[in-house]
Amino acid sequence: MNVLVVYAHPEPQSLNGSLKSFTVERLVRAGHDVRVSDLYAMGWKAAADGEDFLERDRGRRLDMMKDSKHAYVTGTQAADIAGQQADLLWADAVIFQFPLWWFGMPAILKGWVERVYAYGFAYGVGEYSDKHWGDRYGEGVFKGKRAMLVVTTGGWESHYGARGINGPIEDVLFPITHGILHYPGFDVLPPVVIYRTSKMEDARFAHVREQLGQRLDGLWTDAPIAFRKQNGGDYEIPALTLKPGLEPGDGLARGFEIHLQRRDS
Template sequence: MNILIVLAHPEPQSMNAAMFTTAIETLRAAGHEVKTSNLYAMRFNPVSDQGNFTKLQNTTFYKQQLEELHATATGSFAADIESEQQKVEWCDLMIWQFPLWWFSVPGILKGWVDRVFAMGRFYGEGRLYEQGVFKNKKALLSLTTGGREEAYLKGGLQGDIHNMLKPIHRGMLRFTGFHVLRPQIIYGPARQSPAMRDRELDQWRNRLVEVFNEAPVEIGTY
């Protein structure tokens, strides 16, 4: 199968980078094709504006979604967007590896979505959710937190983490048709002992070997 792994972490020695490398190695060893988007290493530009396109339909008033429809019809997405769109279209499973920042994805990953998930190309004209463009694909969020697990339970200090992930799971992934797998969450890796972090990496390895046998989850109910 084809897997795209997107990493949004600036430090190559971080736990997120270790999860990213582990996933690449494990999935390739299992015989899968893997492509990656290491957003900081690529210096991916997260600013969504007129630069998303090689030519504009309307040069006097910028309306992004209309320009996206035009670029879809005329093949005029900027090269950095086009190549990311092709990777998403190519994959059967997309994994996002990121640290939770302000209860959400880091800005560089949000900017990647803002620019790459274009109207016309990835959604629109009734092609949403069950009829979404990516209805034959799966997606998996793999993330780390600073806080402890008990803080992210229902009624915990920070609140239920699954509610935090809902806008990503539903608004970005299900919206465009992806079937969502259970998120992989490491709570507070910086607080863990090296042995605990090794165990987290082992659990990730074991999960990935069987990942194509997993059933998607109903968002918010797992």
Template sequence: MNEAVPQTPQQTSQQTSQQQNKKILVVSAHPEPRSLNAALTAFAVGHLRAAGHEVQVSDLYAMKWKPAVDADDFPGHAPDRRLAVMAASEHATLAGRLSPDIAAEQEKVRWSDAVILQFPLWWFSVPAILKGWIDRVFTAGFGYGPSVPPPYSEGALAGRRALVSVTAGARETAFSDRGIHGRLADVLHPVQHGLFWFTGMAPLEPFAVFGSNQLPDERFAAAKQEYARRLDGLFTDEPVAFRSLVDDYDHDMRLLPGTEAPGTNGLDLHVRP
């Protein structure tokens, strides 16, 4: 039996560097460049680059991102034809005929090993400009559809990590199991499960800063320290254990009986025990 050849310290260092150096896309959505969200974006970019990662930033307000899907997204679509958005987006995506701003953002997602969304929680959802980024960028043929792998499992964008970094004006207890706003995991389910996991990305537990309307320096310092820890675990922390479509659901996309722990209900059904 052949013995393993010991690695030199230089080889070990190079291997570790290759494992750690990743490509990360940060998508930021806040209109004020002096906001907490902008500060968290800048902190994340600096921290990740200092760790040796490559980072690209899509600052949607600075880019003056167009949030609404319309026929202009699909150059060549005949103006006298009914706009069936899914069919038109799939045709334009597969033909390489999307509008340049969409194509550029899709290329950033393809380039990335991880995507971070940075946004304030507005009306229990993402800001409209970020929803528009999702609507326009994740076209049929790119993020979903019959021409790519099935959703809720391997998915079109499998192999990528995804992290939500969100600020909320309310206190943390208001987003608890008995809190009036509901659990944060439930509020963010459309992003975590409906965007990330649907397209195959592995979502991590969200990072949240609560009470963000009044954040004294000591709390901001603590938030940065915790965010640094989460960023350091971007590729090593366990993602949310959402269930796989191909293993856990029937032909009608209903969870197979008996797969959940007794007493489990609601959105918790879709997370493995």
């Protein structure tokens, strides 16, 4: 299988650097083809702007959506964008590895998403009608591919627990797992999260690598997060609100959890 690793950390000798090397070695040893997009090493341009569209008329107002679509359709995107899109289409699975900085991904990785997920490529695709609202949330160009986050954080696991001050890690990562990954069609695996990274003695590092190795071995067999499909019948269209009676519990549930399928459904 083909695996793309999109990696965002500025220090090769960091914990993240060691885990990235371990990931590549484990996957290659298992017989997979692996490509790595090391964004800091590539000097990746993070800011999405008009320079991404090579034939844009500089004399008129920039329209990011329209100009992005035109450049994608006509093959006039910046070369680094087109190259990453080709790697995404090549991949059967994509691993996004990064440290959790201020409750999100590093700016360089967010910029990768904003530039590579062009209009007409990762969004703005499919039929829009009163029965089908675009190929989104379980559909789209990445349908049938798998994605997984490998995230490091300095906080303790309890800080990101159900009653933790930082909020549950599933909620913290929801904009990425549900938005950036499920939206364009990926089957999203539960994230691998490494906590309290400043306390990483040799014995614990060996344990972390073993746990990561098991998740890499299950990249094609582990069950993905049970996100609901937008056009699968659970949502009112075009309002895109969950139909009554599908939420868990007493019907008063709110927030991210209602977008997970119930085990009895």
